[in-house]
Amino acid sequence: MKKTDINISREAFNDLLKKDYKRAFEILFRLYYDKLYHLAGAYTEDPEDAREIVQDVFCKLWQKREDIHRITSSFLYTITRNACLDYLKHRKVVLEQSRDIYDRELSDPVKFVQNEAASEILQQELEHKIRQSIAALPDKQRQVFVKSRFEGMKNREIAEDMGISKRTVDTHIHLAIKFMRFQLREFMTLF
Incomplete structure (x- = not known):
């Protein structure tokens, strides 16, 4: 039809x-x-x-x-x-x-981090701030912190390597972490 x-x-x-x-x-x-x-x-x-x-x-x-x-x-x-x-x-x-x-x-900073380009920029800023903060540590603290966190050495190994007590190594790491947290506080809210 x-x-x-x-x-x-x-x-x-x-x-x-x-x-x-x-x-x-x-x-x-x-x-x-x-x-x-x-x-x-x-x-x-x-x-x-x-x-x-x-x-x-x-x-x-x-x-x-x-x-x-x-x-x-x-x-x-x-x-x-x-x-x-x-x-x-x-x-x-x-x-x-x-x-x-x-x-x-857009208003939630955690969601902002999930954006790939923004995340990359933020990561670069964070790495730069970490390097600055490590450089600002007192010399002995910086050496102990780098050996502990970047070279993966145990506190006892660091003490033997640097010729200091394990308790001193513990104190240096504790103070370094406290300082780093303070320096990186603006990034802490994102994680």
Whole structure:
């Protein structure tokens, strides 16, 4: 059946609706799909979304076919318009939620670190600050700290290597860590 072959009165259609809903639905689809698609397209400004809305309208009509006794063009336009308005409301809510999430991501410094480029910059700044802080340690403290944290030596080994007591090594490491924490306090909140 071609689109041009459809010529049915409202009364004949409503009679057909009672007798053979499948045939009536096919006629309805052929008569109104393009009109409803253009209506939905005017609301959504997106052909794919318009197609989806009209398909949903026809699916809902089919699902509720037992309860529908009369279908008019104004009824079809109204449910399509309402479906478009629902779509637009939903899209607005989704956009607002996306905007809220984006704003939260930017305001949270931990999330900022997860951004790869920002993370790399932050890492470079942290490394620079660590080198500065280590350089600012008193000479013996710096030597003990470097041997402990970067060379992986145990406190007893450091004591033997430097000719000092293990207790002195412990004290140097404790004071160095305390100093480093103070120097790196602005980075501590990120980790």
